[in-house]
Amino acid sequence: MKTSAADDFCWNDTWLVGHGPLDDEHQAFAGLIAALLAATDDSLASCLDEVMDHASAHFAEEDASMRRLNFPAQQCHMDEHAAVLRSAHGVRQRLRRGEVQPARRFASELAAWFPPHVQHLDSALATWICKQAWNAKPLVFHSRAHPRALAATAAAPSLV
Numbered sequence: 001m002k003t004s005a006a007d008d009f010c011w012n013d014t015w016l017v018g019h020g021p022l023d024d025e026h027q028a029f030a031g032l033i034a035a036l037l038a039a040t041d042d043s044l045a046s047c048l049d050e051v052m053d054h055a056s057a058h059f060a061e062e063d064a065s066m067r068r069l070n071f072p073a074q075q076c077h078m079d080e081h082a083a084v085l086r087s088a089h090g091v092r093q094r095l096r097r098g099e100v101q102p103a104r105r106f107a108s109e110l111a112a113w114f115p116p117h118v119q120h121l122d123s124a125l126a127t128w129i130c131k132q133a134w135n136a137k138p139l140v141f142h143s144r145a146h147p148r149a150l151a152a153t154a155a156a157p158s159l160v
């Protein structure tokens with residue numbers, strides 16, 4: 001069964017944070033969420049495992065960066081990561097007992113959670129990382145940005 005979230009969810013360049021490694025991981029994460037939303041009952045468990053594997057590694061990297069760079073708002077950001085993983089583990093346990101609906105709900109909630117988390121918390125982290133590394137703000141080039149906006153920033157250095 002597909003939800004409306006499954007029909008709507010796909011990568012959006014407004015989710016770019018301007019830090020290459022984070023953006024690459026977020027694009028992969030979004031692809032795995034889309035696959036989870038579209039999963040059949042038979043593929044639900046494997047799709048959930050892939051989301052959890054990616055999320056665990058990605059969250060661990062972000063958490064380590066926040067600690068290493070003494071990111072000011074790290075606790076609330078880490079708490080969100082931990083809450084997602086806690087929910088995912090609970091959903092996986094129920095899926096192993098044959099309960100499909102919690103996994104469907106989790107997929108929809110994850111799709112709703114992902115954009116604001118990336119646009120607010122991860123974007124703030126990207127800004128902090130770039131400030132520590134280059135004393136500069138990250139630049140984001142949207143594929144559909146207005147040509148004048150692209151021309152104004154074309155000479156800026158890449159921060160990837």
Ligand SMILES: [Fe+2]
Nearest residue numbers: 026058062122
């Ligand atoms: Fe992230």
Ligand SMILES: [Fe+2]
Nearest residue numbers: 062077121122
């Ligand atoms: Fe994050």
